[in-house]
Amino acid sequence: MHAIKPLLLALALAGATALPAAAAEAPAEGPVTGGAPDALLRFDEAGYFAVYDLTLAHGYWTAEATSAAGARVDLVLDAATGALHATGGTGAAAPLTAATVRQRLEAAGYSAIRDLEFDDGFWEADARNPAGRRVELRIHGWTGAIVEERVEGGPVAGGLSAAQILERLAAAGYRNIRNLEFDDGYWEADATNAAGVRVELRIDPVTGEVVHEERD
Structure with a gap:
């Protein structure tokens, strides 16, 4: 087991709408550029194990895991900065009330x-x-x-067509794309990602950006 490295940095995702700033925390460890394997490595290096339900959404990797002290925790890892936050557990900063x-x-x-x-x-x-x-x-x-x-229930102004969404996904490295459908304000699809893993996707209808990727 690796030593626990505190990775508590209160920085918002670049481009996210930020509310009034909270108090500054420790420096980040750098961007998570290696996809799910890199995210899992960050969790392991921080002392968390038995990670499951790993999901990427809106630039954040989330998962449930067990801390070194044996507590079940929810993890949030900022893909842009490497900042890691966890609920519960010894020494973990509490989320906002x-x-x-x-x-x-x-x-x-x-x-x-x-x-x-x-x-x-x-x-x-x-x-x-x-x-x-x-x-x-x-x-x-x-x-x-x-x-x-x-x-809520608003129209998607300037939304991309299904064909354009398929093009954006293919350009982003996804293949075997199927079951593409528009539901509740987003395009959704099943596909194989660049790492060869079958995933379920949620796609922004205007930008074509994958905002949620979850192992199928």
């Missing part, structure tokens, strides 16, 4: 905030954004960065 998240959302101009709950290292909520639209939010549990804002 619901009250703090609500205060930060209100300070950022959101209102009518409801259904605020913590799940897999992220806070989720329904709210009305500063433009007055009802949106669904996904918020980093430690940094307070909004990593996803989706308009």
Whole structure:
């Protein structure tokens, strides 16, 4: 077992909508560029084992694991910076409280905030954004960065066609793409990724970016 390396850096994903900044934490270990194997190595080096349910979404690797002390934890690894956060466990920084998240959302101009709950290292909520639209939010549990804002039931302006989505996936290294369909605001598909692993994908309908990749 490798020694535990503290990897607690409160930085938002580049381009994510950030709420008022939290206190600075330790330096990052660098970007996670090697996909799932690199993410698993980071978890191992930080002293976590029995990792399962490894998922990439919105630039963050998430998983459940066991800490060196034997506690079950949820892990959130920023692919852009290498910052690692964990729920529970000895020495782990606690995520933001619901009250703090609500205060930060209100300070950022959101209102009518409801259904605020913590799940897999992220806070989720329904709210009305500063433009007055009802949106669904996904918020980093430690940094307070909004990593996803989706308009409830809104049209997809400037969305890509199915053919264009297939082209974007192929260009990104995916193959054997099947079951492509539009559901609940996203394109979804089954495919084989560049590492040869069968995965389920969720794709942004406007940019064509894969925002969620999960082992099939």
